[in-house]
Amino acid sequence: MIILVPSWFFGFDSAMYILSAAIAFLVSFNALKLYNITSKKSHFYLHASFAVLGMGLLTLGITTLLTLSTSSASVFDDGAAWADDFGFWIYYASSLFAYGLLAVMYLPEKLKFPIFLPFWSIGFPYFQILSIFILSYVIFKSAANYALNRNSNALLVMLAFALMGAYHLLSLFTSQNPFVYVVAQISLLSGFVSLLVMLTRVNKIER
Amino acid sequence: MNVKRSRLSILADILKLVRDSGGMKPTHILYKANLSHPRMKKHLTMLIEGGFIEAVEGKGIVYRITKKGDKFVSEIRKIEKLSEAFGVPM
Numbered sequence: 001m002i003i004l005v006p007s008w009f010f011g012f013d014s015a016m017y018i019l020s021a022a023i024a025f026l027v028s029f030n031a032l033k034l035y036n037i038t039s040k041k042s043h044f045y046l047h048a049s050f051a052v053l054g055m056g057l058l059t060l061g062i063t064t065l066l067t068l069s070t071s072s073a074s075v076f077d078d079g080a081a082w083a084d085d086f087g088f089w090i091y092y093a094s095s096l097f098a099y100g101l102l103a104v105m106y107l108p109e110k111l112k113f114p115i116f117l118p119f120w121s122i123g124f125p126y127f128q129i130l131s132i133f134i135l136s137y138v139i140f141k142s143a144a145n146y147a148l149n150r151n152s153n154a155l156l157v158m159l160a161f162a163l164m165g166a167y168h169l170l171s172l173f174t175s176q177n178p179f180v181y182v183v184a185q186i187s188l189l190s191g192f193v194s195l196l197v198m199l200t201r202v203n204k205i206e207r
Numbered sequence: 208m209n210v211k212r213s214r215l216s217i218l219a220d221i222l223k224l225v226r227d228s229g230g231m232k233p234t235h236i237l238y239k240a241n242l243s244h245p246r247m248k249k250h251l252t253m254l255i256e257g258g259f260i261e262a263v264e265g266k267g268i269v270y271r272i273t274k275k276g277d278k279f280v281s282e283i284r285k286i287e288k289l290s291e292a293f294g295v296p297m
């Protein structure tokens with residue numbers, strides 16, 4: 001599948017992936033503190049999912065940056081194209097695994113089971129569709145949590161997952177118009193910024 | 208709704224009570240934390256052994272929070288908020 005990217009946007013997407021990865025690692029670190037105190041499996045899944053997601057996004061950010069720096073303005077050489085493909089494949093696999101962990105985290109204790117993702121899911125349209133499918137469940141659970149608690153942090157988490165879902169949905173249409181790619185990237189970064197705002201609120205010192 | 212409190216949340220509740228009051232008698236902890244006497248005693252012993260509270264003798268015993276306990280309450284509050292935000296109970 002062809003992904004249309006506006007030339008002026010080259011580099012910005014890499015920066016967005018790296019920034020998103022940094023925020024994912026921050027969430028993972030905070031969830032690790034939670035797990036260290038509670039030793040609950042669901043808290044470990046939260047920590048692991050964001051760590052895996054962060055690694056995938058960081059790999060993608062670095063490889064797209066490498067591709068950009070080693071290719072001429074209009075032509076990708078073989079090495080650069082390989083690095084780009086490698087980055088995307090790592091990202092596909094790690095984010096699917098991370099979303100799977102998030103879904104398992106929200107499953108009731110008695111229903112928790114290991115998720116085996118079909119191999120064929122690691123292809124572009126399948127990846128996006130499966131991501132949307134898994135994230136729909138995660139968004140539903142975070143929306144239910146917001147409806148129950150009515151607190152701003154829960155709203156920010158729900159918004160973050162919804163924006164991540166929107167990123168995958170928009171990514172399905174990146175072959176139609178280059179601008180869709182830009183909106184999709186902004187949607188992904190906004191989702192992670194929403195998580196950063198939530199973390200800032202959570203870690204605010206109060207008496 | 209009857210929700211069984213975890214040991215962690217009981218300890219955090221006791222610490223918050225002791226911290227907010229600036230010092231609390233065991234009978235007040237018993238009522239405000241909604242605990243039976245043996246359970247309260249067990250939890251207070253754990254908190255004293257961990258260095259989170261200290262017993263001060265005066266007109267009877269009063270429990271006061273230590274610096275370590277104060278820091279722990281702040282950490283617990285943060286992780287409680289994180290766990291609430293994601294909807295994964297502690």
